[in-house]
Amino acid sequence: MSWLKCEHTITKNSASYVLNKPLTTVGRARGNDLTLEDGMVSQSHATIVRKGNKHTISLADRSAELYVNGRRTRSVELNYGDSILIGAWQVSYLEGEPAPADEADGDGLSLERIQRLVELSADLMRDTTPERLFTDLLQGIVELTRSEKGFLIVFRDGERHLAASHNVDDEQLDLTRVSDSIVKQVTETRQGLILSDAMHDARFGRAQSVVDLRLSSVMCVPMIYRNDLLGVIYLGNDSITDLFTEADLAVLKIYAAQAALVVHHALLVNQLRLDNRNLRERLRKSSQGSILGNCAPMKAMFKILRRVAPTDLSVLVLGETGTGKELVARELHNLSGRKSGAFVAINCGAIPENLLESELFGHKKGAFTGAVSDKIGKVEAADGGTLFLDEIGEMPMNLQVKLLRVLQERVIERVGELQPRPINVRVVAATNKDLKELISEGMFREDLLYRLNEMEVQLPPLRERGEDIELLAHYFLNRYREQYQASARGFTNQGLLALKGYYWPGNVRELESRVKKALIMTDRALLNPEDLGLDAGVKRSVRPLAEAQEDFKLDYIKSVLDLNNWNKAQTARDLGVDARTIFRYVEKLEG
Numbered sequence: 001m002s003w004l005k006c007e008h009t010i011t012k013n014s015a016s017y018v019l020n021k022p023l024t025t026v027g028r029a030r031g032n033d034l035t036l037e038d039g040m041v042s043q044s045h046a047t048i049v050r051k052g053n054k055h056t057i058s059l060a061d062r063s064a065e066l067y068v069n070g071r072r073t074r075s076v077e078l079n080y081g082d083s084i085l086i087g088a089w090q091v092s093y094l095e096g097e098p099a100p101a102d103e104a105d106g107d108g109l110s111l112e113r114i115q116r117l118v119e120l121s122a123d124l125m126r127d128t129t130p131e132r133l134f135t136d137l138l139q140g141i142v143e144l145t146r147s148e149k150g151f152l153i154v155f156r157d158g159e160r161h162l163a164a165s166h167n168v169d170d171e172q173l174d175l176t177r178v179s180d181s182i183v184k185q186v187t188e189t190r191q192g193l194i195l196s197d198a199m200h201d202a203r204f205g206r207a208q209s210v211v212d213l214r215l216s217s218v219m220c221v222p223m224i225y226r227n228d229l230l231g232v233i234y235l236g237n238d239s240i241t242d243l244f245t246e247a248d249l250a251v252l253k254i255y256a257a258q259a260a261l262v263v264h265h266a267l268l269v270n271q272l273r274l275d276n277r278n279l280r281e282r283l284r285k286s287s288q289g290s291i292l293g294n295c296a297p298m299k300a301m302f303k304i305l306r307r308v309a310p311t312d313l314s315v316l317v318l319g320e321t322g323t324g325k326e327l328v329a330r331e332l333h334n335l336s337g338r339k340s341g342a343f344v345a346i347n348c349g350a351i352p353e354n355l356l357e358s359e360l361f362g363h364k365k366g367a368f369t370g371a372v373s374d375k376i377g378k379v380e381a382a383d384g385g386t387l388f389l390d391e392i393g394e395m396p397m398n399l400q401v402k403l404l405r406v407l408q409e410r411v412i413e414r415v416g417e418l419q420p421r422p423i424n425v426r427v428v429a430a431t432n433k434d435l436k437e438l439i440s441e442g443m444f445r446e447d448l449l450y451r452l453n454e455m456e457v458q459l460p461p462l463r464e465r466g467e468d469i470e471l472l473a474h475y476f477l478n479r480y481r482e483q484y485q486a487s488a489r490g491f492t493n494q495g496l497l498a499l500k501g502y503y504w505p506g507n508v509r510e511l512e513s514r515v516k517k518a519l520i521m522t523d524r525a526l527l528n529p530e531d532l533g534l535d536a537g538v539k540r541s542v543r544p545l546a547e548a549q550e551d552f553k554l555d556y557i558k559s560v561l562d563l564n565n566w567n568k569a570q571t572a573r574d575l576g577v578d579a580r581t582i583f584r585y586v587e588k589l590e591g
Contacts, residue, residue: 002055002080005092006036010203011191012246013037016098019055024048026086027060039189040087048078055093057084088189134164137259138233142166144255145219145248147235151178154231154263155187163231178234181207182220186232192221192249192256197241217243221252223260230263289331291324292475295468297460301328308455309335314407316392316452317430319459322509325430326390328457332428333386341385346378349394357399358415367416379412382425392452393433393444400445407451427452462504462511469499472508476515477527486519491527494536498529557585 006015017024017034025032029043036045042061049056058075059066067085068076078084084091134152142150149167153160160183181204186193195201198215217237223230233256237243288302308315309332317325326345333343351359358368362377379387389395395403406412407427411420429452438444462469473491481488491499504510518531529536557571561582564570568586572579 001095001097003094003097004034004084005094005098006034007090008038008191009088009090010185010189011193013191014246018097019048019050022050024050025060036086036089037191038087038089041089045086054078133263135166137263138164138166141233141252141255141259142235145235145244145252147219147243148237148239149235151234152231153178153183153234155229160231178236179204179207179215179218182218183232183234186220186222187229190222190224190229192219192253194219194244194246194249196244214238216241219244219249219252221249221256223256223263225260225264228264230260233259289327289334291327291331292472293465293468294471295460295465297458298465298468301457301459304455304457305331305335308332308457310337312426313454314426314452315428315455315457316435316449317428317457317459319430319432320461320507321432322507323459323461324508325432325459326388328459329386329388329428329430333388333426336386336426338385338426342382343386343388344378344382345388345390347390349391353396356396357402360399361402361412362414364414364416367414371416374414377412377414379406379425380414380421380423383423384425386426386428389427389429391431392429393431393435393438397443397445400448404445404448404451407448462507463502466500469504469511470496472511473499473515476512477519480516480519484516484519487523487525488519488527488531489525495526495528495532495534498532498534498536502534554585554588557582558589561586 002019004017004019006017007013015034015036021033024034025044025047026034026036027043027045028035028037028041032044042064044060045064046066047058047060049058054077056075056077057066057068066073068078069083070085078093080093080095082093084093134154138150138152141147147166150165151162152164154163155161165177179198182193182195182198185204195204195215195218198204198218215236215238217240219235220232222232233252235244235252288305291298291302293299293302305328315329315332317328319325329345330343333339346359348356358371358375358377360377360379362375362380363371365371365374389403402413406423406425409420410424411422413420435444435449435453439446439449462472470491473496477488477490480486499511506513514532514534515527517533518527522531524531557575560571560574561568564574568582569579572582575582
């Protein structure tokens with residue numbers, strides 16, 4: 001029988017492998033028969049083929065290097081006693097089989113140490129703040145390995161940060177107290193390291209940091225979560241040599257693996273808290289009251305609100321369905337001197353026409369069948385406050401006349417009552433319809449529009465609000481996550497792209513609905529397009545620039561023609577173009 005004795009020339013880790021297969025694969029990847037963890041070892045480095053009682057080793061990766069007895073080779077038949085160098089691993093080809101492990105050296109994983117490891121892990125799980133977690137983590141492992149001092153170094157944004165130290169003067173607490181050469185070796189190889197006498201070590205004895213610090217016993221291991229290097233645990237004693245054993249290193253590796261998991265989650269929780277705090281700050285800076293928005297149209301709208309709110313001007317809020325017109329009305333109320341008064345809202349399109357007059361103006365007992373008592377209407381209920389008339393374009397013509405009187409004379413008459421009642425109310429109306437078109441169709445009074453539209457506020461559709469889509473999506477996710485006990489904490493990149501590319505016919509209301517549904521239905525930590533009911537690769541249509549410019553010219557020329565009562569010659573002079581250009585666009589408008 002033949003076997004391989006393996007020892008890492010830097011970390012001093014050891015392993016053995018019995019060659020009992022016709023084909024043995026060697027490499028860094030986990031799927032190999034013999035796994036050698038080292039940065040200089042290829043994923044699939046070499047193969048060892050058995051023919052009879054002989055073994056031949058050959059390179060599997062042409063870009064890799066293989067040395068047998070100091071000579072570089074690609075393939076060679078092995079003889080007992082041959083020394084093979086694979087990366088930093090020294091491998092001996094030996095006859096027989098490896099001796100059983102010396103149980104006397106197994107006290108490193110004794111029952112007492114295992115029990116202490118369990119206790120330390122339980123203590124770590126109870127800590128929530130990273131600062132306390134790091135301190136407890138380091139103190140526990142220093143006690144477990146009988147170290148004099150210890151350092152816990154974490155990596156953030158490519159830089160080293162000293163997270164905790166033990167038995168070190170606080171006045172000198174910085175990274176100059178550890179050997180940069182040793183930490184660099186551990187981080188590059190991702191392998192644990194023991195130095196019995198650092199000052200006289202062939203690899204590090206001449207390192208400036210070792211000489212300056214006069215190091216003796218040092219042990220250092222990486223903390224790795226999955227494939228992410230979170231940091232290193234660095235232990236040492238400046239006065240005792242040969243303090244640490246392979247058993248100590250084995251214990252520290254086990255503890256570092258457990259600690260990496262806990263540290264990862266602690267940092268994740270801390271990052272979530274920081275993200276939430278940053279999000280709240282972003283929301284504060286990107287909002288006006290309960291209205292969120294950071295794009296230019298929303299900022300312009302916020303400025304109008306702050307200017308108009310203190311006045312008693314009637315405001316007409318225009319925007320598509322779901323853009324938040326009622327929120328604007330409420331903000332106008334909250335910013336005004338009427339905020340202590342009532343805010344009364346009524347949807348003119350949701351109440352039957354025969355009941356709308358009574359809802360608006362109230363009625364006298366006995367005014368009609370079913371009027372068994374006096375009733376105060378919405379307008380009167382808003383006395384001293386703000387009346388919000390949503391979907392004003394749905395109001396019947398006969399009630400438009402009565403509303404016009406309210407705006408002009410500031411009095412109302414209940415249904416069935418002839419005595420006018422004075423009222424003090426500010427009116428904010430909203431619609432998603434083109435009121436000028438309704439006027440041309442005889443469905444809306446022009447004089448009422450002038451009374452309602454003393455100041456106009458235009459709300460942009462969500463698809464035109466750019467980064468506000470992501471801002472609102474995160475707001476709704478954080479708002480409803482705890483309510484629905486959802487596991488989602490954010491969005492994938494594909495999810496955010498799908499949100500930004502969607503047309504949003506239902507605007508903010510639809511966005512809120514999709515996020516709520518996704519939170520309820522998915523178990524994922526990050527919401528993807530499928531969770532949101534969106535197609536990952538689909539984005540709303542983008543018109544060619546030339547086509548968009550042409551449409552803009554057409555609309556602009558039409559507006560100037562309207563201004564000039566369709567005098568084409570005057571329009572051409574105002575626009576500084578040839579009259580034939582105007583005639584060409586008029587043909588398009590009339591075609």
